[in-house]
Amino acid sequence: MTGRGLHDRGGRGAYNRAMQNSDVVKIFEELADLLEIQGANPFRVRAYRNAARTIGDLPESLAEVLATAGRRLEDIPGIGKDLSDKIKTIAETGTVPQLEELREQVPRGVVDMLRIPGLGPKKAAALFKELSITSLDMLKAAAESGEVAKLKGFGEKTAKSILEGLAHAQQAGTRMYFADAQELTEPILADLRRLPSVTQAEAAGSYRRRRETVGDLDILVTSNDSAAPMDLVAAHPLVEKVLARGDTKQRVRLKAGIEMDVRVVPDESYGAALQYFTGSKDHNIVIRRRAQERGLKVNEYGVFQGDTAIAGRTEEEVYRAVGLPWIPPELREDRGEIERAEAGTLPKLIELADMRGDLHMHTTATDGAATIAEMIAGAKERGLKYIAITDHSKRVSMANGLDADRLRAHWKAIDKIRGQTTGIEVLCGVECDILEDATLDLPDDVLAEADWVIAVLHYGLKQPREQIMQRLLNAIRNPHVKAIGHLTGRLIGKRPGAEMNRDEVLRAAADHGKMIEINAHPSRLDIDDVGAAAARDLGIPIIIDTDAHSVNGLDVMQYGIWQARRAGLTADDVANTRPWGEFKKLLRK
Ligand code: DGT
Ligand code: CA
Ligand code: CA
Numbered sequence: 001m002t003g004r005g006l007h008d009r010g011g012r013g014a015y016n017r018a019m020q021n022s023d024v025v026k027i028f029e030e031l032a033d034l035l036e037i038q039g040a041n042p043f044r045v046r047a048y049r050n051a052a053r054t055i056g057d058l059p060e061s062l063a064e065v066l067a068t069a070g071r072r073l074e075d076i077p078g079i080g081k082d083l084s085d086k087i088k089t090i091a092e093t094g095t096v097p098q099l100e101e102l103r104e105q106v107p108r109g110v111v112d113m114l115r116i117p118g119l120g121p122k123k124a125a126a127l128f129k130e131l132s133i134t135s136l137d138m139l140k141a142a143a144e145s146g147e148v149a150k151l152k153g154f155g156e157k158t159a160k161s162i163l164e165g166l167a168h169a170q171q172a173g174t175r176m177y178f179a180d181a182q183e184l185t186e187p188i189l190a191d192l193r194r195l196p197s198v199t200q201a202e203a204a205g206s207y208r209r210r211r212e213t214v215g216d217l218d219i220l221v222t223s224n225d226s227a228a229p230m231d232l233v234a235a236h237p238l239v240e241k242v243l244a245r246g247d248t249k250q251r252v253r254l255k256a257g258i259e260m261d262v263r264v265v266p267d268e269s270y271g272a273a274l275q276y277f278t279g280s281k282d283h284n285i286v287i288r289r290r291a292q293e294r295g296l297k298v299n300e301y302g303v304f305q306g307d308t309a310i311a312g313r314t315e316e317e318v319y320r321a322v323g324l325p326w327i328p329p330e331l332r333e334d335r336g337e338i339e340r341a342e343a344g345t346l347p348k349l350i351e352l353a354d355m356r357g358d359l360h361m362h363t364t365a366t367d368g369a370a371t372i373a374e375m376i377a378g379a380k381e382r383g384l385k386y387i388a389i390t391d392h393s394k395r396v397s398m399a400n401g402l403d404a405d406r407l408r409a410h411w412k413a414i415d416k417i418r419g420q421t422t423g424i425e426v427l428c429g430v431e432c433d434i435l436e437d438a439t440l441d442l443p444d445d446v447l448a449e450a451d452w453v454i455a456v457l458h459y460g461l462k463q464p465r466e467q468i469m470q471r472l473l474n475a476i477r478n479p480h481v482k483a484i485g486h487l488t489g490r491l492i493g494k495r496p497g498a499e500m501n502r503d504e505v506l507r508a509a510a511d512h513g514k515m516i517e518i519n520a521h522p523s524r525l526d527i528d529d530v531g532a533a534a535a536r537d538l539g540i541p542i543i544i545d546t547d548a549h550s551v552n553g554l555d556v557m558q559y560g561i562w563q564a565r566r567a568g569l570t571a572d573d574v575a576n577t578r579p580w581g582e583f584k585k586l587l588r589k
Helices: 021-037 042-057 062-067 081-093 097-105 108-115 121-131 136-145 155-171 178-193 227-234 267-278 281-293 315-321 337-343 372-381 404-419 444-448 465-477 502-511 529-537 552-566 580-588
Strands: 198-203 217-223 239-245 249-254 259-265 297-299 302-305 308-311 386-392 425-433 452-456 515-519 542-545
Touching: 021 042, 021 081, 021 097, 021 108, 021 121, 021 178, 042 552, 062 081, 108 121, 108 136, 121 136, 136 155, 178 198, 178 217, 178 227, 178 552, 198 227, 198 267, 217 227, 217 267, 227 239, 227 249, 227 259, 259 267, 267 281, 267 297, 267 302, 267 308, 267 315, 281 297, 281 315, 281 337, 302 315, 308 315, 372 386, 372 404, 372 552, 386 404, 386 452, 404 425, 404 444, 465 502, 502 515, 502 529, 515 529, 515 552, 529 542, 529 552, 542 552
Parallel strands: 217 259, 386 425, 425 452, 515 542
Antiparallel strands: 198 217, 239 249, 249 259, 297 302, 302 308
């Protein structure tokens, strides 16, 4: 798994002081991609991928560390001298010389090919070298004309799957991960809130609804001087250019490629505007209809009876005017939330503070950046009461996956450390691959020794639906498997998940008492919101896990919480909100 980068910037040298951590992540990922296409030493490639992940997990801003006297990049765990030098170069110049050299040798379009599911660096290199293909358009033409199928190592089947994947790749990159959008939105909001004339500043739209990805950003500001906030945004270091500007609204493009609407409204309209621009469109259609039924009109300025505004300062007022309690933004998709609000049965949505455990994380035994002891300490610091260490099984050779012997030795090491640890339960676990032939990657006698087995698909995601079902059902029937992790294997915007009959999988999980994970990583969020709601309806205990590969990786829990909230889950619906004593009982079931 790579970092969070989804949005394709392509821009060069424009960052400097406004450098975002995600800029650095993208540069290291691109370096890794380019080196891999060139057939470079796999260890070098992995070093850059690990660096990207370490930086993607950092809570603090690298630019800020650099700008702060007495602070050094090298003091951040996981950042050595070499990496620190590269980051400084990026801060100063927006790039590193090595990247520019590689870009000269490998066209951008060849790197874009890696976004096509099933098309790895070797195939991308072959398409470039043998057929001189340098763009996705050229690839499409060559696949359609049969040229690709004729290439050694390709064939009809590959050419067909490239064509299917192309549609997906071209669509990807037009939306941005919520987590990346957060890095842009929060600093701009903070700067707006510092303006003397600004009383409130908030992000609306899909961002406020905490969607997995956002198409554009919608910022709402209340100010007695509408020019000041718009001037601030126009001159903001994260902003590339103003696309349009009126008296109270403007649209800008950020350097990161995404666009942002800024609207300035008077205080008395703030609630109405926030409600209107938060959406979703479908949700608002129902709200408008309810207003009409009551002889009212609702728009972004307020709720009106004739010409008189009867509500608008707060969202609560707006909802009350149409006979409803306030509805959390994550639920506003017209998926039954309005009926529930009407009936007074809106769920009390889960919060980050409810979490007690985390059942999916890695250490240096496989592809993690932190030791067992460091992960335990990090989990304790975050208030967790129990965790499972779940390093990879051997099939994941790229990540140094564990065979039975190494796994047993690893468990021994965990056991020793937990014997000296208080205040947190530590489970000897494993993230066991469900192999392409539907068997598990470790024999039953080994799995039987584990405290916790989370089974996952990593490979063969494009197998036919029947085979995927066979694999998942076999894993679910295995008595040692406790949970299924990142059910579909999707990477949002990059790779679709495996095809399956999800209802049948969930019914089997319910029948066999298995848990289903919401993987909290912003690029996974798998199982998705609709799936999580379906699992909850079947009584399946849901777990929310970070899949952390470093101590800071434990902080992605919040994204999983938002996904759970979008699914309408309460703390009760999520098994790892329970105290350890209760969770332990679930394990025995
Ligand atoms: P996105 O940007 O594609 O991730 O999704 P949203 O939901 O942020 O959509 P966006 O940015 O087009 O609009 C933000 C909200 O503003 C949307 O959820 C509802 C509201 N809105 C936008 N255009 C209209 C419209 O023409 N009529 C109504 N009623 N509401 C609109
Ligand atoms: Ca939007
Ligand atoms: Ca918008």
